[in-house]
Amino acid sequence: MMTTSDGIYDEACITERINTMRMREENTPRCHIYFTQEVDSRCRKLMVDWCFAVVDAFALSRETVGVAMSILDRYLSSGKGKSCYALTCTQAFQRTAITSLFMAIKIHEPAVLGLKLLVKLCRGVYRERDIIATENEILFALDWRVYASSTSPMEYVRHFVQLLPECADAADVILENAARRMDVATSDVYFSTHWASSVGVACLAGALDDMYMISPLDSEALWKKLSNFLDFDIASNEIRQVEKRLNAESSSCVSPMPSRASLPRSSLNSGCEQPSSPGSVAQ
Structure with a gap:
């Protein structure tokens, strides 16, 4: 979790990093x-x-x-x-x-x-x-x-999760689920034709859907909070299209190996x- 020198949760720093990544990908x-x-x-x-x-x-x-x-x-x-x-x-x-x-x-x-x-x-x-x-x-x-040109969608996912301290206890599970979705996205050039941030949102959405301990009401609250932090529409048509395709491909394709990112x-x-x-x- 990103904090200040006083140990205070620094939302402004995280959102600034996201905005910088967005600016870079848009250029x-x-x-x-x-x-x-x-x-x-x-x-x-x-x-x-x-x-x-x-x-x-x-x-x-x-x-x-x-x-x-x-x-x-x-x-x-x-x-x-x-x-x-x-x-x-x-x-x-x-x-x-x-x-x-x-x-x-x-x-x-x-x-x-x-x-x-x-x-x-x-x-x-x-x-x-x-x-x-x-x-x-x-x-x-x-x-x-x-x-x-190589900002990873998982970089966005990690920053998104940092903006949601309510998910701190389940952060490892969320990131693991998102990484599995990212494996699927990597295999299809379709996802390279969209912003990395859009794929990141779709991976996070799928990861949260995979976590049955989060109720639909709680999930909606998390998305609303995240939306308030960001300066782009996380429910845009592009993101919805990416999410729909990723869900379809993820349901028919299981990652053969666990993510090694934390090993x-x-x-x-x-x-x-x-x-x-x-x-x-x-x-």
Whole structure:
């Protein structure tokens, strides 16, 4: 819980952070559904699954995969540099997704996934210089604003929960439920075409719905209180559409692994059990 130096709950500081994140995302170009005949939703889903396998193998946060997909989706939506080529060649698409994960880990994880280990995970399909060249290409296309384009919906959820001290005792459960919803959202490019804040609201809504100990009346009171803090409409048509789709996909898709966001981090060494090669995408 965010507090002042006197230990007082600081609502103003939290809302200011939310407003700053909102301003940043509103100044970031939206993604679009970029699929082609060569690179479709199946290709992206295969890479999401592989990325989840990698972060699970090293006890990293699954949220990092969401950040990686945000980088990937924004790059492929940019139309700049070699992004168009990556949509006509499955091997180039795969290399771009792997590089996006590499970048996301560098930004959001305390441990760095080294290039040599990454190449080993890819079973040597790509060389170190391939990953470096692709990283530079992504940075150029996104005008080096990678962090600004990778605000996670879970960042919003954590701030929302901090604004609701009534939920303090159940905060861990709420965040875990929201993280499972976020896993589902990560697998569908549709959610990348909406603001991260909208997806965050939808994840929180689903997480609260999953908690049967919260009555509908109490839930309504929480949403009303949260709405009073924020300077955007948390019941907008966009958010309702995102929530509806997330609910539909969550009901038919159970996250195969629990979120690792709160687990101890293991060292990134070759002794860990390694996921299989991502080569199936390019086949």
